[in-house]
Amino acid sequence: KQEVTQIPAALSVPEGENLVLNCSFTDSAIYNLQWFRQDPGKGLTSLLLIQSSQREQTSGRLNASLDKSSGRSTLYIAASQPGDSATYLCAVIDQGAQKLVFGQGTRLTINP
Amino acid sequence: GAGVSQSPSNKVTEKGKDVELRCDPISGHTALYWYRQRLGQGLEFLIYFQGNSAPDKSGLPSDRFSAERTGESVSTLTIQRTQQEDSAVYLCASSSNVLRRGDGYTFGSGTRLTVV
Numbered sequence: 001k002q003e004v005t006q007i008p009a010a011l012s013v014p015e016g017e018n019l020v021l022n023c024s025f026t027d028s029a030i031y032n033l034q035w036f037r038q039d040p041g042k043g044l045t046s047l048l049l050i051q052s053s054q055r056e057q058t059s060g061r062l063n064a065s066l067d068k069s070s071g072r073s074t075l076y077i078a079a080s081q082p083g084d085s086a087t088y089l090c091a092v093i094d095q096g097a098q099k100l101v102f103g104q105g106t107r108l109t110i111n112p
Numbered sequence: 113g114a115g116v117s118q119s120p121s122n123k124v125t126e127k128g129k130d131v132e133l134r135c136d137p138i139s140g141h142t143a144l145y146w147y148r149q150r151l152g153q154g155l156e157f158l159i160y161f162q163g164n165s166a167p168d169k170s171g172l173p174s175d176r177f178s179a180e181r182t183g184e185s186v187s188t189l190t191i192q193r194t195q196q197e198d199s200a201v202y203l204c205a206s207s208s209n210v211l212r213r214g215d216g217y218t219f220g221s222g223t224r225l226t227v228v
Contacts, residue, residue: 001193034216042221043203050218089155090219099145099168100217102155 002094006103019073023090031093038087116220133189137206145205194227
């Protein structure tokens, strides 16, 4: 059974810092990996999608990497801003189950 | 439509009543997923549809929960005889083709269900 773990569970940093969120998954048989952002009381907003054949994706200040063989992904946020405060969720599409399996998320707070 | 639409956005119901939650996926998306998120918890898979069929219903918590999809479009999640533990945000997502596997998922804003 696929399991996704995100570390740390919570992170608080001052504005302007670069930071890394970690995601690991137990079964490397995935189709793709997707990072989402969730604001309090809201739905999920897709940030980046990495297909299994890719190593990384970039969008603005965000960069996500994927090492399928080791079961790891990282989300790098450059020059963090208070507006980046949210919960960040990592999810993989498991080849066996054919559905998104989510981690528990990292709750990020950027302090002005 | 431009995005995944869910209705109602909020629903307060009395314990024991039935509720219906609706999801309108992005036009043309063949795969549709329902997830549940209890307060302070992660996302819990409920069911997914490929077209109008549901290959995986394994996440439905009990026989009080059912879902259907018609016309490869709108889906309805029905909870019968609601209990307080059913209180959660119910999220719907759609994707263009689960078999292509290269596409991401787009989520709706969710329905916040409160059972009192």
